[in-house]
Amino acid sequence: MDDIRPPLAVEPTRFIDQLRSSIRRRGLSYATEKTYVYWVLRFIRFHNRRHPERMGPPEVEEFLGDLAEQRRCAVATQRLALNALVFLYDKHLHVSLGKLHFHYAQRQRRMPTVFTHAEATTIIRCLSGVYRTMGALMYGSGLRVNEVLRLRVKDLDFGSKQVTVRDGKGGNVRLSAQHKQADYAVEQAATRFGTPSPPGLLRQAMTSNLFSPCLATGTFARLRSICMSSGIEPARS
Numbered sequence: 583m584d585d586i587r588p589p590l591a592v593e594p595t596r597f598i599d600q601l602r603s604s605i606r607r608r609g610l611s612y613a614t615e616k617t618y619v620y621w622v623l624r625f626i627r628f629h630n631r632r633h634p635e636r637m638g639p640p641e642v643e644e645f646l647g648d649l650a651e652q653r654r655c656a657v658a659t660q661r662l663a664l665n666a667l668v669f670l671y672d673k674h675l676h677v678s679l680g681k682l683h684f685h686y687a688q689r690q691r692r693m694p695t696v697f698t699h700a701e702a703t704t705i706i707r708c709l710s711g712v713y714r715t716m717g718a719l720m721y722g723s724g725l726r727v728n729e730v731l732r733l734r735v736k737d738l739d740f741g742s743k744q745v746t747v748r749d750g751k752g753g754n755v756r757l758s759a760q761h762k763q764a765d766y767a768v769e770q771a772a773t774r775f776g777t778p779s780p781p782g783l784l785r786q787a788m789t790s791n792l793f794s795p796c797l798a799t800g801t802f803a804r805l806r807s808i809c810m811s812s813g814i815e816p817a818r819s
Contacts, residue, residue, distance in 0.1 A: 587612050597633070598623070604674045621666035634670060638677070642667050643684040650687040660687040697721065701814050708808045716793060716801060719745075723758045727801050731793050 587606070594600045598619060605615045622634070628645050629637060649655045649663060664682075671677045697705065702721040709717045716730050725733075729747050737746040745758045809815070 587615070601670065601674055605669075608673070617662060618666040618669055621663045622670050624663070625667060625670075635675060638671075639679050639682060642671070642679060643682050646682070647684040650685045655687055657687045657689050695815060697814065701812075704812055705805065705808050705814070708812070709804060712793065712797065713801060713804055716797070717805075725758065727798060727805075731795050731798055731801075732791065733793065734791055 588602075590599050590603055590606075594603050601622060602615060602619060605618060610618075625642075625645050626632065626634065628648065629641055632641075645667070646660060646664060649660050655663075668679060671679050706714060706717045706721060716727075719725055719730050719733070720727065723745050725745070725747060732748065733745070737748065739746070743759060747756050747758055
């Protein structure tokens with residue numbers, strides 16, 4: 583039920599409900615509504631539950647500075663908080679914050695970690711069924727989980743043994759070596775569409791995903807569990 587908006591009165595009296603109503607009138611998504619309400623509530627609690635109408639730019643600068651200096655938040659986190667407070671004052675309360683001066687969060691440089699060949703082999707052997715196929719494609723072709731889930735038949739080039747990765751990290755398109763498990767993935771897709779012959783599969787499923795997007799949660803959970811039980815540090819990019 584987390585994706586259902588709570589009902590509001592025609593003329594809300596609570597401040598947060600009034601803020602929600604203002605967000606909805608502008609046609610913003612429910613995800614944005616939840617994010618803005620969360621940061622506005624944190625802002626109010628940070629200043630000992632003072633009403634936003636009794637605060638202004640100095641309090642906003644103090645709150646945003648605390649996120650960077652004391653909380654050590656990420657750049658994106660501080661930006662979300664800033665966007666929420668700008669909406670609160672500029673759009674809802676119609677009070678201009680002007681040019682704010684606060685300490686910006688620093689982008690932390692993080693070195694990517696990758697599995698060794700032995701670690702990748704161990705993980706793949708611990709997987710089964712469709713998750714094993716996905717794992718082999720991930721570590722054999724160098725794909726991320728979401729990139730595997732977006733693979734379509736048209737992205738596989740069996741002649742040159744290449745995989746076209748679309749909408750990868752940064753929105754880029756790149757080519758990667760095709761792992762032998764790609765053949766099995768296509769066979770599995772063929773059974774879903776009931777077309778055992780390659781021409782029939784290509785006609786019906788050329789633009790269809792090889793794997794169901796619903797597998798994302800299960801894939802992450804299985805990989806995390808295997809890494810923990812095997813003492814392997816999870817890879818990150």
